[in-house]
Amino acid sequence: MGERRTILVAGATGKVGREVVAGLLAAGAGVRALVRDPDHANLPEGVLAVRGDLGNPESLTGAVAGVDGVFLLWPSFDPQGAPAAVDALTAGGAHVVYLSAMNVRDDQEASRNGVWGAVERLVEGSGSTWTFLRAGGFATNTLEWAEQIRTTGTVRWVYGDAARSLIHERDIAAVAVRALTGDGHAGRKYVLTGPATVTQAEQVRLIGEAVGRPVRWVEIPVEQARRELVAAWGDAGLVDGSLAYWSGLVTEPEPVTGTVQEVTGTPARGFREWAADHRADFDARPVPAARRRRP
Structure with a gap:
């Protein structure tokens, strides 16, 4: 270095x-x-x-x-x-x-x-x-489901079959650190993803596995999701583009790259590991202080 x-x-x-x-x-x-x-x-x-x-x-x-x-x-x-x-x-x-x-x-x-x-x-x-x-998509974006999971044990959203290659924030950071402290990274455009695609419904199941209780996916009408997103984001064009993208992932999953391993020498973490790392965010039960980890 x-x-x-x-x-x-x-x-x-x-x-x-x-x-x-x-x-x-x-x-x-x-x-x-x-x-x-x-x-x-x-x-x-x-x-x-x-x-x-x-x-x-x-x-x-x-x-x-x-x-x-x-x-x-x-x-x-x-x-x-x-x-x-x-x-x-x-x-x-x-x-x-x-x-x-x-x-x-x-x-x-x-x-x-x-x-x-x-x-x-x-x-x-x-x-x-x-x-x-x-x-690619951040695994941490699924923290938007945390309140639903803690209080109802369900996630009500759209396109449960949309398959995403979500990436752990630690893997993004690991590549960033290499690029900031090492040589040979100037002018590179690294496409970063998790190690596999996982549907949204399967993400919910894996979160349930991490917290030790079943969590269900409940599909809602697209128009309902659109109303909620427009109210939250305030940009109808951005909402429509996002919904169209998620819809497309039902038939054409996001790509998967091996870039994290190529840059760091360590394979990217899967969504199961991410869910385990963030159990405390989704678990309605108190977690002992010694087991808590900052997201």
């Missing part, structure tokens, strides 16, 4: 960001965490919490000064503000590892690549070196 590198982690208090922080510490890197409130960041010992906000580019100047790398997760479905933020983060030439999305493709129109593709283009044009992590 050579000289000790100092890395700025944006989104350090999120589920992926916390794993990146932990992995960087384990790798011996110096870690700065970009947070809005350093006093309440609750980060591990050895991490320097620096005040800053991606929505306020002026606040990034001090945070990024002297760092060798930046882990970037853009926190919005809207790229507004991203040009100034990327300019600030790359002003010193730091290597950027950007958590993008698997639906970004180089062979399709830029408009179809959404906010993730827009931020990729900004990073590519910044003059800094970069690595893009085009991750």
Whole structure:
């Protein structure tokens, strides 16, 4: 790895960001965490919490000064503000590892690549070196079912037969740490997935297996799901695109890649392992403190 590198982690208090922080510490890197409130960041010992906000580019100047790398997760479905933020983060030439999305493709129109593709283009044009992590669906998104599972033992949602190759946040972080602390990753676009496809209904069954009680899938009308999503997201176009995507996964499952193992030397974790790691999030019963793990 050579000289000790100092890395700025944006989104350090999120589920992926916390794993990146932990992995960087384990790798011996110096870690700065970009947070809005350093006093309440609750980060591990050895991490320097620096005040800053991606929505306020002026606040990034001090945070990024002297760092060798930046882990970037853009926190919005809207790229507004991203040009100034990327300019600030790359002003010193730091290597950027950007958590993008698997639906970004180089062979399709830029408009179809959404906010993730827009931020990729900004990073590519910044003059800094970069690595893009085009991750598939996050396993942590199934935490949206946690309240239903805890209180009713069921998940009421659409497209139970949609097959997804969901990825564990620790595997995303493991690849990010390699790209931030090692050589040979500049200019790479890594498509990251879990090791197999698992239908949504099967994900629910595996969560039940992890908590030690049956959990059922209940299919609801698509229009009902659409109303709930529009109310929650506020963007009908995004909702319709998401529903169409999930519908397509019933007949054409998401792809599976071996990139996690190729980069880290360790196979990607399956959904069963993810569910076991997050048992406390879904279990209605108290879990002894010694067995609790931070998501």
